[in-house]
Amino acid sequence: MVPVRNILVARDLADASDAPLSFALACARQHGARIHIVYGALQPGDPDNVPPEAELPDEVFLETLRASTPVSTEELEIQFAVSRGVSPVQALLRYATDQQVDLIVTGSRNHSALRRLLGRSLSQQLARTAPCPVTIVREEARA
Template identity: 35%
Template sequence: MHLLVALDDSEPGWAALEFACTEHPDDEITVVHAVDPTDSGYGEVAHLGPDVLLERQREAAEELLAAAEDRGAEYGCEFETEAIVGQPSDAIVDYAASNDVDRIVVGSHGRTGFSRVLLGSVAERIARQAPVPVTIVR
């Protein structure tokens, strides 16, 4: 089985990686981080320019994925990593559809009520759009 772990730098994201490593140690695992070019702090695009901002986001993604490899090694878990560009839920679903993924594992912040409506849920959008089963870890 080929698992795709969607990783962001959050406790639920790390929990999803731990779940994949401990529950599926013999499966093929790919860990991806979606770099969202539309996600910028106030004024960063105007100050830095979109190309510099995207490059900084890619560098941060590579650092995150290197930390994931270190954490995976603690579990005796090896996997491929990749930084992908796009709105996270769409990019993750597209990657899964294009790369023979059998299951997606993603962390959820567990927001409820108004904050969920306001912020949305990447995990929920992935679960609704994915062409394969999705495991949501909290």
């Protein structure tokens, strides 16, 4: 079995489900791994092509990331991070490479059939291009 020392949890600030985080925490406990909870943000740039939130400083994203993540940092080694790139996928992949991540855990949303067909979901793009295994955790059913 390949050792798992670093687990990246791709966290979406707009709709953060706890299912991928719960899965990653269980894996980290089992393997004694470090958790990296990461938000892939867009690089600031041309205001015509980049949304205004890309201009926010990383500290704003980190504060939101910590506040929206229900986890005790006492039980495991947990690191919160913002990674910037031309796309969220590119930002997450760069972080995964730089930090020698052994496993990426991300959620799956109910996207339209066309979007799935075009392969434009973050989880699908990560699974196709990541330098390590990717686990896609289905979101919990909502009542």
